[in-house]
Amino acid sequence: MSxxxxxxSPSDCPPVRSRVVWAFxxxxxxxxxxxxxxxxxxxxxxxxxxxxxxxxxxxSGLSRAADAPTLVLFAHPQCSCTRASLAExxxxxxxxxxxPRTYIVFLKPVGLGVDWExxxxxRAATKLPGVTVLRDDDGLEATRFxxxxxxxxxxxxxxxxxLFSGGITGARGHAGDNAGRASLVSLLNQGKTDLSSTSVxxxxxxxxxx
Amino acid sequence: MTIAFQSGAxxxxxxxxxxxxxxxxxxxRSIHERTDRLFAGLMAFQWLMGIVFALWVSPLAWEGPxxxxxxxxxxxxxxxxxxxxxxxxxxxxxxxxxSTRYIIAIAQMLMGALLIHLTGGRIETHFHVFGSxxxxxxxxxxxxxxxxxxxxxxxxxxxxIFWPQSVYGVLVASQWRWLEHAAWVLFEDVFLFVACRRSIxxxxxxxxxxxxxxxxxxxxxxxELDARTARARNDAVLEVALDCVILMDEAGRIVQxxxxxxxxxxxxxxxxxxxxxxxxxxxARKRASYRTALARYLMIGDTANFNRRLELLAxxxxxxxxxxEVAIAPISSEGAPMFACYMRDITARKQAExxxxxxRDAERQNAEQLAELVDELRITQRQAEAATRAKSExxxxxxxxxxxxxxxxxxxxELLQEEASDEGDQSSIPxxxxxxxxxxxxxxxxxxxxxxSKIEAGKMSLALETFDVNVMVDxxxxxxxxxxxxxxxxxxxxxxxxxxxxxxxxxxxxxxLLNLLSNAGKFTRDGAITLAIRRSISDDALPxxxxxxxxxxxxxxxEQSRKVFDPFTQADVTTTRKYGGTGLGLAIVLRFCxxxxxxxxxxxxxxxxxxxxxxxxxxxxxAAESIPAGVA
Numbered sequence: 001m002s003x004x005x006x007x008x009s010p011s012d013c014p015p016v017r018s019r020v021v022w023a024f025x026x027x028x029x030x031x032x033x034x035x036x037x038x039x040x041x042x043x044x045x046x047x048x049x050x051x052x053x054x055x056x057x058x059x060s061g062l063s064r065a066a067d068a069p070t071l072v073l074f075a076h077p078q079c080s081c082t083r084a085s086l087a088e089x090x091x092x093x094x095x096x097x098x099x100p101r102t103y104i105v106f107l108k109p110v111g112l113g114v115d116w117e118x119x120x121x122x123r124a125a126t127k128l129p130g131v132t133v134l135r136d137d138d139g140l141e142a143t144r145f146x147x148x149x150x151x152x153x154x155x156x157x158x159x160x161x162x163l164f165s166g167g168i169t170g171a172r173g174h175a176g177d178n179a180g181r182a183s184l185v186s187l188l189n190q191g192k193t194d195l196s197s198t199s200v201x202x203x204x205x206x207x208x209x210x
Numbered sequence: 211m212t213i214a215f216q217s218g219a220x221x222x223x224x225x226x227x228x229x230x231x232x233x234x235x236x237x238x239r240s241i242h243e244r245t246d247r248l249f250a251g252l253m254a255f256q257w258l259m260g261i262v263f264a265l266w267v268s269p270l271a272w273e274g275p276x277x278x279x280x281x282x283x284x285x286x287x288x289x290x291x292x293x294x295x296x297x298x299x300x301x302x303x304x305x306x307x308x309s310t311r312y313i314i315a316i317a318q319m320l321m322g323a324l325l326i327h328l329t330g331g332r333i334e335t336h337f338h339v340f341g342s343x344x345x346x347x348x349x350x351x352x353x354x355x356x357x358x359x360x361x362x363x364x365x366x367x368x369x370x371i372f373w374p375q376s377v378y379g380v381l382v383a384s385q386w387r388w389l390e391h392a393a394w395v396l397f398e399d400v401f402l403f404v405a406c407r408r409s410i411x412x413x414x415x416x417x418x419x420x421x422x423x424x425x426x427x428x429x430x431x432x433x434e435l436d437a438r439t440a441r442a443r444n445d446a447v448l449e450v451a452l453d454c455v456i457l458m459d460e461a462g463r464i465v466q467x468x469x470x471x472x473x474x475x476x477x478x479x480x481x482x483x484x485x486x487x488x489x490x491x492x493x494a495r496k497r498a499s500y501r502t503a504l505a506r507y508l509m510i511g512d513t514a515n516f517n518r519r520l521e522l523l524a525x526x527x528x529x530x531x532x533x534x535e536v537a538i539a540p541i542s543s544e545g546a547p548m549f550a551c552y553m554r555d556i557t558a559r560k561q562a563e564x565x566x567x568x569x570r571d572a573e574r575q576n577a578e579q580l581a582e583l584v585d586e587l588r589i590t591q592r593q594a595e596a597a598t599r600a601k602s603e604x605x606x607x608x609x610x611x612x613x614x615x616x617x618x619x620x621x622x623x624e625l626l627q628e629e630a631s632d633e634g635d636q637s638s639i640p641x642x643x644x645x646x647x648x649x650x651x652x653x654x655x656x657x658x659x660x661x662x663s664k665i666e667a668g669k670m671s672l673a674l675e676t677f678d679v680n681v682m683v684d685x686x687x688x689x690x691x692x693x694x695x696x697x698x699x700x701x702x703x704x705x706x707x708x709x710x711x712x713x714x715x716x717x718x719x720x721x722x723l724l725n726l727l728s729n730a731g732k733f734t735r736d737g738a739i740t741l742a743i744r745r746s747i748s749d750d751a752l753p754x755x756x757x758x759x760x761x762x763x764x765x766x767x768x769e770q771s772r773k774v775f776d777p778f779t780q781a782d783v784t785t786t787r788k789y790g791g792t793g794l795g796l797a798i799v800l801r802f803c804x805x806x807x808x809x810x811x812x813x814x815x816x817x818x819x820x821x822x823x824x825x826x827x828x829x830x831x832x833a834a835e836s837i838p839a840g841v842a
Binding site for chain 1: 267272274285
């Protein structure tokens with residue numbers, strides 16, 4: 001890679017010499033790596049973690065199943081990162097040997113337009129079998145469950161005890177193997193897990209939290 | 211010869227190889243430049259697509275009801291631009307340079323990393339890596355795969371260590387799993403390496419074949435050019451040839467008929483071409499023999515009538531027969547035999563030969579007549595010479611017989627004159643003077659005739675001796691003085707210093723000058739006479755002494771000047787009566803000068819005077835002695 005001017009004639013060789021180009025290339029590589037690192041860091045920075053109540057909140061409008069665990073995913077309908085959470089949620093349901101009662105609750109802040117929440121995420125969620133898709137006006141249900149970041153998923157047993165609370169993606173917007181999914185699949189299939197909470201990667205559900 | 215051939219073949223191979231190398235370098239550079247530009251476009255396209263994808267998939271980041279531009283959009287714009295612009299500019303500004311494609315390879319893999327981020331780590335995006343490697347193989351430079359592979363391996367290694375889920379889709383992966391991924395990349399690299407090598411080899415073969423083809427084309431073009439030039443030259447030669455040039459095929463049909471042939475035979479080239487030569491220009495009665503000769507050559511190679519000059523009869527348009535000189539030569543060429551027929555109309559030559567023959571006959575007759583005439587003249591000349599000799603001998607003997615009594619008459623007339631003077635008989639003196647004068651005149655006349663006769667009879671010889679010219683002139687002046695001064699003339703001698711000596715005939719030299727000065731004194735009255743002497747060079751480039759006698763006398767007309775050296779000739783008959791003389795003086799001068807190897811000339815104008823110039827060699831040779839015996 002040292003023959004920078006291996007050209008038929010010197011006149012074909014550009015005025016910028018080899019060493020200048022390679023020096024500039026070195027700076028360029030450093031800048032690109034730095035940029036990717038920033039992106040990488042952002043994608044691996046979890047959102048604010050909310051504390052879900054240990055018992056199913058009584059004021060919740062959601063109906064908890066008495067004979068099966070109840071699984072609830074809180075999502076921001078416009079959050080692109082939540083697309084990965086939805087995919088992982090579908091994966092969990094597919095792997096669960098005992099289907100839980102399942103809700104996907106989409107935030108609908110007050111004052112926004114009609115069907116603001118009816119995004120591709122909403123439509124994708126409605127296609128999942130056995131899943132109840134609900135609109136959460138002004139985030140009341142999310143607040144009841146202490147959820148502040150889109151993608152946070154909670155699992156309660158039939159008695160209303162909290163089994164799991166956290167994100168089901170390994171990074172922001174990244175589908176694939178992750179600890180949250182593994183824990184939920186384990187709880188649903190085997191009733192136990194070593195990890196009851198994980199970091200949540202998604203958009204904040206409430207602006208005042210920023 | 212063999213060495214020259216090998217040398218030529220070696221140069222050809224070297225030339226083709228050198229050209230093949232040039233072409234190969236051109237091809238490779240062209241591919242590198244083209245691929246650099248393709249990647250420049252691809253970089254821009256990927257950048258744009260990254261932005262579009264980000265805007266489509268994750269345009270906004272939300273916080274409850276509030277949105278802002280998603281970081282992916284900024285990453286697509288800024289980071290994508292950072293990755294793309296530098297190599298794209300290199301591809302446009304420095305295409306073909308190795309560093310450009312290496313940096314493009316790195317950038318392409320970094321772009322893959324960015325796209326993986328933008329797509330949320332979708333495993334499908336990894337196909338970008340493999341596609342990019344395949345695209346990099348467009349360079350047909352396997353070295354460019356190295357930096358690309360290193361970037362992929364480093365990316366996987368670092369992500370595998372710090373964030374395996376982003377690249378492997380699993381939470382926990384072996385720390386060596388990046389090697390597995392790198393191995394798959396290397397797996398593809400192997401095929402691409404082979405493809406690059408084969409492509410380069412094919413490119414080299416193409417360059418070799420193209421160089422050989424170019425060489426072949428150039429060789430053929432040069433050969434065609436040479437052939438065209440030679441053909442044009444031949445055509446030009448045929449066009450301007452003064453002789454008829456007719457080309458025939460093996461059947462005797464005319465294939466080329468030059469302008470001289472058109473003029474000679476009266477047929478145009480368009481009419482002649484394709485026609486059998488025999489039918490066109492050979493008299494009907496000769497055609498059979500012509501065809502037989504042609505057939506014999508074609509069958510058995512009989513060349514008896516070829517490659518030699520023949521004189522035959524040909525026929526013009528209209529049937530006129532005329533003689534031609536013909537030479538027919540087979541043309542050595544590939545394919546069917548051909549013949550070149552060269553013809554020349556020799557009608558004029560034949561006519562000239564006939565005329566010459568006649569002229570020679572006439573000349574021969576004339577020569578015979580001339581020889582007869584010469585014989586007659588020779589006889590006449592001999593008779594004349596004999597008569598002259600007889601005359602001279604007669605004159606010599608007669609002069610002797612005349613001078614003896616004449617001297618007696620003069621002597622006795624002088625004695626009588628003295629006695630008459632002594633006795634006081636004055637009345638007899640004039641008569642006696644007339645007798646004496648007439649006798650002296652007659653004696654001079656006889657002496658002159660005697661000298662002239664001797665010269666003409668070849669009996670006058672030179673008495674050569676060495677004498678001083680100035681002394682001779684001094685003595686001459688003393689002798690000739692009374693003759694010169696007698697008419698009231700002045701006389702001057704002009705010498706150019708000491709003239710020195712001459713080896714010659716003193717008596718005849720003095721006689722020449724005496725005659726000239728005597729004449730000058732005789733024909734000049736109250737004038738000036740000059741004798742000039744100087745050294746000079748004769749017309750034969752020999753040293754000579756020049757004597758110039760000038761007078762201001764009566765002079766002569768050109769006609770008189772031309773005759774003045776003839777014997778018995780004076781200016782006119784009245785001259786003799788007026789000035790006296792025998793008319794032999796200048797004739798003797800001329801002959802003496804000839805005898806002494808000198809010259810005499812005259813320049814005269816009537817009424818102004820005359821100038822006689824005598825040139826005598828300093829070293830005289832007696833002609834009678836110098837001529838070998840038997841020749842005279």
